[in-house]
Amino acid sequence: MAGYGFLAPWLVGFFGLTLGPMAVSLYLSFTRYDIFNPPEWIGFGNFVRLFTDDPVFLRSAKVTLQYVLIGTPVKLAAALAVAMLLNSITRGSGFFRSAFYTPSLIGASVSVAIVWRAMFAGDGPVDGSLRTLGIELGGWVGDVDLAIPMMIILVVWQFGAPMVIFLAGLKQVPAELYEAAEVDGAGPVHRFWKVTVPMLSPVIFFNLLLETIHAFQVFGSAFIISNGSGAPGGQLNFITLYLYKRGFADLQMGYAAAIAWVVLVVVAIIALIMFRTARSWVYYAGDQR
Amino acid sequence: MTTIEQEHETAGRTAPDTGPAPRRGRRRGLASTIVWYLTLLVLAAVVLYPLVWLVLATLKPSSEFGRNSGMLPWEPTLDNYARVWDGIAGIPLWRYFLNSLIVASLAVVGTLGSSALAGYAFARVAFKGSGILFAAMIGTLLLPFHVIIIPQYIIFNELDLVDTYVPLLIGKYLGTEAFFVFLMVQFIRNIPRELDEAARIDGAGHPRIFRSIIVPLLRPALVTGGIFSFIWTWNDFLGPLIYLTSPENYTLPVALRLYNDATSTSDHGATVAASLLSLIPVLLFFLIFQRLLIRGVATQGLKG
Numbered sequence: 001m002a003g004y005g006f007l008a009p010w011l012v013g014f015f016g017l018t019l020g021p022m023a024v025s026l027y028l029s030f031t032r033y034d035i036f037n038p039p040e041w042i043g044f045g046n047f048v049r050l051f052t053d054d055p056v057f058l059r060s061a062k063v064t065l066q067y068v069l070i071g072t073p074v075k076l077a078a079a080l081a082v083a084m085l086l087n088s089i090t091r092g093s094g095f096f097r098s099a100f101y102t103p104s105l106i107g108a109s110v111s112v113a114i115v116w117r118a119m120f121a122g123d124g125p126v127d128g129s130l131r132t133l134g135i136e137l138g139g140w141v142g143d144v145d146l147a148i149p150m151m152i153i154l155v156v157w158q159f160g161a162p163m164v165i166f167l168a169g170l171k172q173v174p175a176e177l178y179e180a181a182e183v184d185g186a187g188p189v190h191r192f193w194k195v196t197v198p199m200l201s202p203v204i205f206f207n208l209l210l211e212t213i214h215a216f217q218v219f220g221s222a223f224i225i226s227n228g229s230g231a232p233g234g235q236l237n238f239i240t241l242y243l244y245k246r247g248f249a250d251l252q253m254g255y256a257a258a259i260a261w262v263v264l265v266v267v268a269i270i271a272l273i274m275f276r277t278a279r280s281w282v283y284y285a286g287d288q289r
Numbered sequence: 290m291t292t293i294e295q296e297h298e299t300a301g302r303t304a305p306d307t308g309p310a311p312r313r314g315r316r317r318g319l320a321s322t323i324v325w326y327l328t329l330l331v332l333a334a335v336v337l338y339p340l341v342w343l344v345l346a347t348l349k350p351s352s353e354f355g356r357n358s359g360m361l362p363w364e365p366t367l368d369n370y371a372r373v374w375d376g377i378a379g380i381p382l383w384r385y386f387l388n389s390l391i392v393a394s395l396a397v398v399g400t401l402g403s404s405a406l407a408g409y410a411f412a413r414v415a416f417k418g419s420g421i422l423f424a425a426m427i428g429t430l431l432l433p434f435h436v437i438i439i440p441q442y443i444i445f446n447e448l449d450l451v452d453t454y455v456p457l458l459i460g461k462y463l464g465t466e467a468f469f470v471f472l473m474v475q476f477i478r479n480i481p482r483e484l485d486e487a488a489r490i491d492g493a494g495h496p497r498i499f500r501s502i503i504v505p506l507l508r509p510a511l512v513t514g515g516i517f518s519f520i521w522t523w524n525d526f527l528g529p530l531i532y533l534t535s536p537e538n539y540t541l542p543v544a545l546r547l548y549n550d551a552t553s554t555s556d557h558g559a560t561v562a563a564s565l566l567s568l569i570p571v572l573l574f575f576l577i578f579q580r581l582l583i584r585g586v587a588t589q590g591l592k593g
Contacts, residue, residue, distance in 0.1 A: 002495040003416025010407035010426070010470065013463025018429055021440035028439065035443065082332065089325055098579045099333045101586075102340070105575055109524040110542040111564035115343050118557070125342060125360065157336065161586055168587035209431070216433055220526035224546065240435065240527075247439050248531055260435035267433050 028257035035251055046258035057259070059234045060242040063148055067238065068215040071152040076207055079159040083166035084196070097167065101160035112154075113224035117141060120150050141225055147235035154221060162207045169203040170196070201282040209274055216267055219244070239263055347562040354557040369558035373566065377547050378536045382563065385544040389523055389567075392454055392540055396522040397515045399462035400469050404514065405507060407464045408473025409499050413485065423474075430467040442531060452534045457525075461518070469514050472585070476510035477503060513585035516578050520571050541567040 004011070029046055031039035050057050082100060086093050106112050120126050122139030130137055140146040173196065181191045197204070219240040222230065230237025230245070239259065247256030342360060347369050349362040357363055376382045410416070411423050445456040464470055480503065488498050504511075526542040533539055536547065545567060548560045575582065 001416070003410045003414035003419060006406045006410035006414060006495070006499070007422070008406075009403045009462065010410075010464035011422075013403070013460060013465040014422075014425065014429070017441060017460050017463060017465050018432070018437060019425075021437040021444070022432075024440035024443070025436050035446065085325065085329060085332075089322075089329070092326075096329050096333060097583060098575075100336055101579075101583060102572070102575065103336060105520055106524070106568055106571055108526075109568065109571075110526055110545045111343075111568045112339070114545065114560060114564045115339050118346070118561070119339060119342060128359070157339070160336075164583050164586045213431055213433060217435075220542070223526070223530075243435055244527070244531075248442070253439050253443070257436075257439050260433075260439065263433055263435045267431075271431060 025257040025260055028254050029261045030258075031254040032252075033254040033257075035253055039254060042254070046255050047262070049255070050258060050262065056234060056237065057242065060230070060237045060239050061262075063235060063237065064216065064218075064239040066148050067151055067155075067218065068212060070148075071155040072208065072211045072215050074152065075156045075159050075211060076162055076204070078156055079162035079207070080166050080200075080204070082159065083163045083170055086163075086167055087170045097160075097164065100163055104158045104161035107154065107158035108220055110220055110224050113221040116150070116154055116221065117225045120146075141231065141236075144233040144235050147231055147233075150225075151218070151222065151236070155215065155218070162211060165203055165207060166200065169200045173199045198283045202284060205274070205278050205282045209271060212270060212274075213267055216240075216263060343561060343565050343568075347558070347565050349558060351556060351558040369562035370566075372556070373548075373559040373562040377544065377559075380537055380539075380544075382544075382566070384537065385539055385541045386567075388538060389540040389542075392457055392529075393519045393522040395454070395458050396461045397518045399458060400464075400466060400518040401511050401515055403462055403464035404466070404469035404473045405504065405511070406499075407470045408477050409495075409503055411470070411474045412477035413498075413503075414495060426467050426470055429465070430471065438527075438531070445532065451532055452538060453532075454538075456532045457522075457528050461522075466518075469518065472510055472514050473507070476507060480506050509581065510585075512578070513581050516574050516582060517585070520574060523571060 028039060030041060030043060032042050032045070033039040086096055086100075089096075103112075118124050120140035122137075124139075127137050127139060137143070137146065140150040177195050177199070178191055181195050186194060217240055218238050222236045222238045222241050223244075225231075226236040226241075230241050240263075243256050243259045243263075246252045246259065345360050345362060348365040348367070349357060350364055350366045350368060353363055374382055376384070407426075411419065411426070441456070442451075445451055450456055460466070484502050484506075485498050488502055493501070523540075524542065525540075526546075529540045529543045530546075533543060536544070539547070545560075545563055548556075548563050
C-alpha cells in the first residue's frame with residue numbers, strides 16, 4: 001500500500017489532468033462545442049471538414065511537417081558534428097560546451113522570438129550582411145519561402161542540448177574500437193559510419209524521437225514572430241498556433257480537439273515508424289540478438 | 290599536446306560525469322589543432338551572436354531603430370531601461386518580474402515534492418501495477434500536450450480558476466511533468482539499496498527511509514530538477530497566455546507580448562530592453578549551475 005501512498009499525487013495528476021482530459025478531448029473531437037452551450041454530437045464532421053474543407057489546416061499541417069522533418073534531422077546532425085569536434089579537443093571544451101548549450105535554455109522564450117524577428121527583418125542584421133554580399137532578400141518573416149527556413153535556423157541554433165547528450169555518448173565509446181578499425185585500415189569516414197554511428201545509435205534514436213515530438217509543439221516563437229497571426233500567407237501558422245486560434249480565440253473547442261487528435265495520431269505514427277525501423281539500425285552493446 | 294597535459298586535464302576535472310574520456314587525436318599535428326579551435330571559435334561567435342546583438346540593441350536610442358542596422362549603437366544610452374522600468378499598461382515591470390518569480394518558485398516546490406515522491410514509489414516500492422503505471426508515466430513523456438489543453442481549460446473554467454495561478458501550478462504539484470519523475474527514478478535507482486535495508490532492519494518504514502535516507506542523498510537531482518523547473522516555468526508562454534486575463538497577473542512572457550504588440554511601431558528600444566531583462570535570471574542560473582545542469586542533461590538524456 002505504501003506504493004500508492006507515495007504515488008497518490010502522481011495518480012491524481014495522471015488520471016485527472018492527463019488521461020481524463022485525453023478521453024474528454026477524444027469525445028469533444030466528435031462534437032461541436034463552444035464552451036457556453038452543451039456539446040453537440042456531429043460524428044466525424046470535424047475530421048471531414050479538416051481534410052476536405054479547410055485549406056488553412058492543410059497548409060498548417062504542411063508547414064509543420066516541413067519544419068519538423070527538416071529541422072529535427074538538421075539540428076541533430078549539427079549536434080553530432082559539434083559534439084565530435086568538442087570530443088577531439090583537450091582544452092577549453094567546458095567553455096565551448098556551455099556556450100553552445102545556452103541557446104537550448106532560452107531558445108523557446110518570448111525574448112528570443114523578439115530578437116529573431118528583429119534579426120530577420122528587412123532592416124535587420126541578417127539581411128544587412130547578406131546585402132553586402134549582393135543578396136537582397138527584403139525580410140524573412142513576411143516571405144512565404146523564407147519563414148520556414150528562419151524557424152529552422154532558430155531550432156537548429158538550439159543544437160546544444162542534444163550535443164551534450166551526444167558528447168556523453170561519445171565518451172563512452174571504447175578507444176580500442178577506433179584503434180582496431182584503424183589497424184584494419186579504416187579511414188575517418190569509414191570509422192564514423194562503422195564505429196561512431198552504431199555505438200551512438202541508441203542515443204541518436206532517443207534524441208530523434210524526443211526532438212521530433214518536441215518540434216511538433218513549437219508555438220511561442222511562431223506566435224510572437226507573427227504577432228499571433230501565423231503570418232499573412234500562413235507560413236508561420238504551425239499546427240499548435242492554429243489549434244490555439246480555433247480553440248481559444250474562435251472557441252471552436254470541438255474542432256480544436258479534432259486537430260489535437262490528428263496531431264496525436266500523426267505523432268504516434270511517426271514514433272511507431274521510428275520504433276519499428278530502430279530494430280534494424282539501433283545497436284545495443286551487449287545485447288544478444 | 291603531450292600525454293602529461295592530457296592526464297592533467299582529465300585529473301583536473303571534478304567528478305567526470307561519464308568515466309574517463311578516451312582521448313583520441315593524439316597524433317594530430319599542431320596545424321589541425323589550430324584549425325579545430327578556429328572552427329569552434331567561429332561557431333561560438335555565430336551561436337552567441339543573437340545574444341550579443343540583443344545586448345547592444347538595448348543601448349540604441351529609439352531613433353536608431355530601423356536606421357542603424359549595424360551592431361553597435363551610434364549613441365549608446367540607457368534610456369530604454371529607464372522607459373522599460375516604468376512598465377506597460379500602467380503596470381511597472383517589477384510587477385511582472387514578481388509574478389513570474391512567484392509562479393516559478395511555487396512550481397519548483399511542487400515539481401520537486403511530487404516527483405520525488407513518485408520517483409521513490411517507482412524506484413523502491415514493490416506494488417501491484419507498478420510496471421504498467423511506470424510505462425504510462427514514460428508514455429506521458431512522449432505525449433503531445435495538444436490533446437489535453439482544451440479539456441484542462443474547460444475544467445479550470447468550470448471551477449472558476451481562470452485568471453489565477455492555480456491552472457499553471459496544480460499540474461506541477463501532481464507530478465504531471467514526467468521528465469522530473471523520470472529524473473528522480475533514475476537517480477534513486479543509483480542509490481545503494483543496502484542503505485534502505487540497513488534502515489529497515491532498524492525498524493524504519495518507507496516514509497522514514499524516504500525522509501532520512503533518500504531525500505538527503507537526492508540533493509543533486511533536486512537542485513538540477515529545481516533549476517530546470519524554474520527556467521521552464523519562467524519561459525512558459527502558452528499556459529499564461531491561455532489562463533491569465535488581467536494584465537496585473539501577467540507573467541513576464543505574456544507581458545513582453547504586450548510590449549511587442551503595443552509598441553511594435555514606436556518603441557523597439559523598450560521591447561528589446563525588457564527582453565534582455567527577462568532573460569537575465571535564466572542566464573544567471575545557468576552561469577552559476579552550468580556544470581550541474583549539463584551533467585543532468587547528459588546523464589538523463591533529456592532536455593527542454
